[in-house]
Amino acid sequence: MSAEAIELRRIRSKLSALDGAQWFRASDERGEFVEAKTRNGELNEIARxxxxxxxxxxxxxxxxxxxxxxxxxxVDRAISKACQASGKEQPRPTGQSGRNKRRPGDFTTEAAIKCGEPAFKVFLEERYGLERPLTTDRATERLRSILQIQSRKQLNSDSAAADRWQDLRAEFNVWKGAGL
Structure with missing residues (x-):
């Protein structure tokens, strides 16, 4: 793996460790600072x-x-385009339109299979903070958290959840295909 790929992996890992926290500028009697709003709504001062x-x-x-x-x-889009130009077809990265058309009803099974794959578990660890040991149960739990669902069955009944799954799956495929 190249030094650039290693550095990208490190950056992605640090970003995923923030777990979706939003950062805002704020001020008080002591001056300006940055605070992070966690997924739970908690505000934490992180820099003054x-x-x-x-x-x-x-x-x-x-x-x-x-x-x-x-x-x-x-970067993900550039990698995907470079792979396509060289003849290696790559899926679209997160957030791009043109999702693969799939028949409804197979996302639940697909997600269950992915949660059992070692590469997917490593992806969840590096990009989304999955804690070791990398078990299928932990991967399933983390997946539900990432996709904001209570059960994988929602992937077949909730179109927004299905869209989030397809984005995550595309992100995983780019990560896996690019060696990042």
Whole structure:
């Protein structure tokens, strides 16, 4: 694996460790700071700025997770296009239109199979913070959390959940195919 691929993997891992927290600029009597709003709605101060910090510097720090996510999507698209140009067909990365058409009713089974695959478990660990040991049960639990579902059966009955599954599956295929 190239040094660039290793670095991308490290960046993706750090981003996934934030677990979807949103960062905002805030201020109080002591000055400006960045706070993270967790998935549970908890606000945590994560960085405080020196009084001489420029507004652009504070904005840059506060928007870092969004910018990294955007840039990683660009990288995924570039990798996919490069693979297509070289004759190796790659699935579309997360968030792109043109999802593969699949008959309804097979996403539940497909997700169950993926949760048993070692490569998918490593993907969930590196991109979404799946904790070791990498068991099928833990992968299933993490998948439900990522897709915001109570049961994998919802993948067949909830179109938004099915869309999220297809995006995650495409992201996994790009990750796996590119060696990232």
């Amino acid at each position: 700025f020196h009084p001489g910090a420029q507004p652009e510097e504070a904005d840059f720090i506060a928007s870092a997770p969004e910018m990294v996510t955007f840039l990683l999507r660009l």
